[in-house]
Amino acid sequence: MEKKLSREKILFFQELEMDRILSAFKLNPYDILECPMEADEKQITKIYRKKSLLIHPDKVKDPRAEHAFSLLKQASLHLQDEKKRNALDEVVMSARVVCLKELGLPANIDGDDERLRGLIPSFEERVRKGTKEMMIDDEVRRRRAVRIQHAAEGEEQRKREDAENERKRKVEEKEQWENNRQDRIDNWRQFQKGGSSGKSKKKKINAKGPPLLG
Incomplete structure (x- = not known):
């Protein structure tokens, strides 16, 4: 009976922690990790380990666990990055x-x-x-x-x-x-040939002179 109550208590705390993480302001790692601003790197690591063990997807069947765990991990990495933490x-x-x-x-x-x-x-x-x-x-x-x-x-x-x-x-x-170069050359030659033939015929017609009136 005591083991059952203990198990239910753990499940209850797991659910509460996932609710808290998923409802925390996502842009503020301090809120996600529930960590004070003055915490040093060792304290941040300690807080992260404690919370990550509680909601680790391998131990929690709740489908939200994976996302909550990911947010927790990202928050921890953010606060352990000196440049990012200083900006925050x-x-x-x-x-x-x-x-x-x-x-x-x-x-x-x-x-x-x-x-x-x-x-x-x-x-x-x-x-x-x-x-x-x-x-x-x-x-x-x-x-x-x-x-x-x-x-x-x-x-x-x-x-x-x-x-x-x-x-x-x-x-x-x-x-x-x-x-199309060859086609253009052929067309031009054909045009020149046709033009020369037309001029010759015109000259022959003009050489005969005007028709005589009867």
């Missing part, structure tokens, strides 16, 4: 400064400052919301830039294709001109 932290710090400014507080106060206590919503929630909004704005700008780049690349590709088609057309015209 800059966004979070910018959101923090904005929140402090809105509260009329200096940007250099500590997170445990008494002036940040008892806020509704809490200061952490405000920063999280501000971070999300900034990340969404950045993502929208990034996607717009990608679309513009793709459009420009498509236009360049179209120009290259048009230029290539024009080159092929000229080559084909030149080949056709060369292939």
Whole structure:
């Protein structure tokens, strides 16, 4: 009985964790991994291992496990990449400064400052919301830039294709001109021959003079 309850408890926690990961803000690895900003690489690895063991697709029959596990792994790799993490932290710090400014507080106060206590919503929630909004704005700008780049690349590709088609057309015209060269020569000779014959006949007719009137 106890084993059965223990198993059901594990299944319950697995389901809760998958729900949390899949509903987390996908652009913020801290949210996906449920990891504090001040965590070092060892702490990040520890958090990842604990959560990944809980929802690993090899241990969980839920079809959502594979996607949840993939998101968890990507979040861990993102936070362990120094360059990517620094860029992420800059966004979070910018959101923090904005929140402090809105509260009329200096940007250099500590997170445990008494002036940040008892806020509704809490200061952490405000920063999280501000971070999300900034990340969404950045993502929208990034996607717009990608679309513009793709459009420009498509236009360049179209120009290259048009230029290539024009080159092929000229080559084909030149080949056709060369292939028809003998026909043109023959036609010209025939024309010249026919023209000379016509002139001779005309001269003979003129030599007879006008017809006599009876």
